[in-house]
Amino acid sequence: MARATTTRSKVIFTVIGWTIGFLIFFPILWTFLTSFKSEGAAVATPPQFLFFDWTLENYREVQSRSDYFKHFTNSVVISVGSTLIGLALAIPAAWAMAFSPTKRTKDILMWMLSTKMMPAVGVLVPLYLIFRDWGLLDTRFGLVAVLTMINLPIIVWMLYTYFKEIPGEILEAARMDGASLMKEIVYVLTPMAVPGIASTMLLNIILAWNEAFWTLNLTAANAAPLTAFIASYSSPEGLFWAKLSAASTMAIAPILIMGWFSQKQLVRGLTFGAVK
Amino acid sequence: MLTRTLLLGAASVLAMASFANAETLTIATVNNGDMVRMQKLTDDFTKKNPDIKLEWVTLEENVLRQRVTTDIATKGGQYDIMTIGTYEVPIWAKQGWLLPLDGLAKDYSKDDLLPAIRDAVSVDGKLYASPFYGESAMVMYRKDLAEKAGVTIPEKPTWDQIAEAAKKMTDKSTETYGICLRGKAGWGENMALLTATANSFGARWFDEKWHPQFDQPEWKHALKFYVDLMKEAGPPGASSNGFNENLALFQTGKCGIWIDATVAASFVTNPKESKVADKVGYALFPTGGVENHGNWLWAWNLGVPAGTKKAEAAQKFISWATDKAYTELVASKEGWANVPPGTRTSLYANAEYQKAAPFAKITLDAMTAANTSKPTIKPVPYTGGQFVAIPEFQGIGTAVGQQFSAALAGSMSVDQALQGAQALTTREMTKGGYIK
Numbered sequence: 096m097a098r099a100t101t102t103r104s105k106v107i108f109t110v111i112g113w114t115i116g117f118l119i120f121f122p123i124l125w126t127f128l129t130s131f132k133s134e135g136a137a138v139a140t141p142p143q144f145l146f147f148d149w150t151l152e153n154y155r156e157v158q159s160r161s162d163y164f165k166h167f168t169n170s171v172v173i174s175v176g177s178t179l180i181g182l183a184l185a186i187p188a189a190w191a192m193a194f195s196p197t198k199r200t201k202d203i204l205m206w207m208l209s210t211k212m213m214p215a216v217g218v219l220v221p222l223y224l225i226f227r228d229w230g231l232l233d234t235r236f237g238l239v240a241v242l243t244m245i246n247l248p249i250i251v252w253m254l255y256t257y258f259k260e261i262p263g264e265i266l267e268a269a270r271m272d273g274a275s276l277m278k279e280i281v282y283v284l285t286p287m288a289v290p291g292i293a294s295t296m297l298l299n300i301i302l303a304w305n306e307a308f309w310t311l312n313l314t315a316a317n318a319a320p321l322t323a324f325i326a327s328y329s330s331p332e333g334l335f336w337a338k339l340s341a342a343s344t345m346a347i348a349p350i351l352i353m354g355w356f357s358q359k360q361l362v363r364g365l366t367f368g369a370v371k
Numbered sequence: 372m373l374t375r376t377l378l379l380g381a382a383s384v385l386a387m388a389s390f391a392n393a394e395t396l397t398i399a400t401v402n403n404g405d406m407v408r409m410q411k412l413t414d415d416f417t418k419k420n421p422d423i424k425l426e427w428v429t430l431e432e433n434v435l436r437q438r439v440t441t442d443i444a445t446k447g448g449q450y451d452i453m454t455i456g457t458y459e460v461p462i463w464a465k466q467g468w469l470l471p472l473d474g475l476a477k478d479y480s481k482d483d484l485l486p487a488i489r490d491a492v493s494v495d496g497k498l499y500a501s502p503f504y505g506e507s508a509m510v511m512y513r514k515d516l517a518e519k520a521g522v523t524i525p526e527k528p529t530w531d532q533i534a535e536a537a538k539k540m541t542d543k544s545t546e547t548y549g550i551c552l553r554g555k556a557g558w559g560e561n562m563a564l565l566t567a568t569a570n571s572f573g574a575r576w577f578d579e580k581w582h583p584q585f586d587q588p589e590w591k592h593a594l595k596f597y598v599d600l601m602k603e604a605g606p607p608g609a610s611s612n613g614f615n616e617n618l619a620l621f622q623t624g625k626c627g628i629w630i631d632a633t634v635a636a637s638f639v640t641n642p643k644e645s646k647v648a649d650k651v652g653y654a655l656f657p658t659g660g661v662e663n664h665g666n667w668l669w670a671w672n673l674g675v676p677a678g679t680k681k682a683e684a685a686q687k688f689i690s691w692a693t694d695k696a697y698t699e700l701v702a703s704k705e706g707w708a709n710v711p712p713g714t715r716t717s718l719y720a721n722a723e724y725q726k727a728a729p730f731a732k733i734t735l736d737a738m739t740a741a742n743t744s745k746p747t748i749k750p751v752p753y754t755g756g757q758f759v760a761i762p763e764f765q766g767i768g769t770a771v772g773q774q775f776s777a778a779l780a781g782s783m784s785v786d787q788a789l790q791g792a793q794a795l796t797t798r799e800m801t802k803g804g805y806i807k
Binding site: 134135138139140160219220223224227232233311312315316317319323326327328329330331332333334335 | 397399401402403404407410411426427428429430431432434437438441442444445446447448449450559614615616618619622623625632634635638644
């Protein structure tokens with residue numbers, strides 16, 4: 096009897112799990128389906144689910160109108176670049192906070208996080224002026240710099256929590272054996288924290304990939320990433336859902352594929368510590 | 372390896388240097404059909420001007436407005452040409468943000484521009500932007516449904532005639548709704564329609580001393596008429612419908628009457644997109660007791676920001692994109708029905724255009740009927756037709772639009788919406804220093 100209950104509850108949980116999963120995934124699926132519809136079918140009521148005339152017209156149109164690869168390259172450079180620089184700055188910072196804390200460490204952490212609390216638009220004009228004077232407007236370098244700064248608090252916080260899980264004694268032992276500070280970080284700490292670093296890196300690439308305020312406001316033609324590519328397909332006068340969906344599908348595909356391949360790493364990193 | 376990298380680097384530097392001779396113009400624009408067509412036809416321009424390269428930045432309307440405003444206000448210099456509306460041109464020109472267009476090509480025919488449009492983009496007699504396409508508003512209706520319902524819509528209808536026809540055309544069992552009007556909140560969405568409607572009922576936004584007039588009977592009359600009509604003969608969920616939603620409804624045969632921008636006519640008569648392409652009739656924007664067709668006037672224009680260093684090349688491009696020759700270029704490649712409408716008198720005298728665009732006459736009538744310097748019967752301190760040409764209007768218009776959208780949705784009464792609008796507009800206008 097007990098066995099039957101277990102099976103039944105397993106089935107129920109599985110169904111619930113799949114239902115929730117499907118609900119969360121549905122908007123992406125719908126975008127994907129809409130990208131193969133004609134503009135008329137995209138706004139039809141009742142909505143057409145699978146039985147419509149499938150067409151590649153939208154992809155052709157998007158390809159002929161925009162330079163996808165330019166935007167794609169910009170997205171890759173900006174998201175990977177800002178994440179790597181962010182990690183290089185954050186690993187030593189998180190190390191210091193985790194393994195040699197002072198009485199101000201908590202305050203510093205809070206202060207770092209507080210920089211995220213201001214709405215971005217509040218600093219738009221000052222930052223725009225700085226960018227203008229330094230010639231950074233519409234450059235990849237400028238965007239890498241700004242996204243690094245924006246995501247740095249999150250990187251430090253994530254790494255700090257991961258590092259806290261690593262027993263300080265191991266590092267002490269390494270020190271006793273004569274390891275220098277650099278060696279201690281590179282050969283002892285980093286290998287142990289790889290899952291944490293990897294998931295921080297992946298999460299930040301995703302965040303930077305999707306960042307749509309600064310990437311739209313600080314670029315024009317040269318450094319515009321995929322967010323600008325999507326923004327160009329919405330129209331105040333004329334139907335645009337199908338073309339916008341095609342552009343969105345093309346913009347999220349790379350990051351979706353990356354997320355798919357690294358999901359094990361991501362999940363492991365995000366739950367790191369919680370199971371201990 | 373190092374040598375190879377160095378060689379590659381040197382080669383790319385040389386390649387860049389050879390490009391340096393060509394001047395690159397960065398053009399910010401919206402994703403509307405006519406602009407997209409312009410992008411596709413730019414080969415014609417670059418062939419004639421091999422020393423000018425074009426870079427396009429296409430953005431969604433509101434993103435574009437925010438983006439170019441930041442750039443122009445800080446003199447960021449990211450764009451050499453901007454696509455801006457008739458709302459921005461006079462405000463920005465007075466701020467000194469736009470360069471006067473005095474370097475247009477010699478054969479650019481300024482006199483051929485429709486007077487109403489030319490005035491809308493000029494300040495002190497100087498052109499500050501060149502109109503690319505223009506629009507007013509009009510009534511589009513289904514001739515077949517009108518016939519079936521036994522109603523006729525005259526060329527100059529009144530709101531009462533429209534309401535009667537809409538009610539008779541409604542058949543909710545087949546999801547056919549007599550009238551589709553904008554309801555989505557926004558200064559450029561429902562407030563464009565409602566300001567024009569209010570004008571046609573004799574209402575005004577402000578009196579001569581900038582006091583809001585939502586507490587006056589004309590506004591109540593106009594708003595109550597709109598809400599009642601939409602409740603009886605409008606589609607469900609109308610408070611979230613804007614131009615595109617209504618376009619989709621009309622094209623799929625679900626609306627009897629649609630009153631909106633004249634540019635919509637080219638969409639609803641396009642047989643590739645519209646199920647009702649051959650069944651559309653047109654009439655002027657309705658009047659509500661006073662002789663006023665709403666005074667809706669809008670144009671998308673190309674302007675040159677004061678921060679650019681390439682003003683000469685920019686004006687060369689603007690001359691190409693907005694003069695008569697461009698119209699002929701579009702006609703030869705894509706047919707007369709696809710030329711950008713509403714900017715030039717000569718287009719409406721063209722027999723071929725009249726044949727290809729059955730809505731040409733009524734569009735011209737609507738545009739010539741619009742008078743943005745006298746939007747409504749009573750005297751006002753502002754200009755503008757379906758908007759009030761002051762910098763604060765974007766914010767105020769959208770906030771008032773939210774009140775009226777809520778009245779349409781039924782979450783507040785017409786009186787409450789008007790009271791809310793009156794209070795918030797008074798507050799903002801006092802803050803802005805208009806009300807002393």
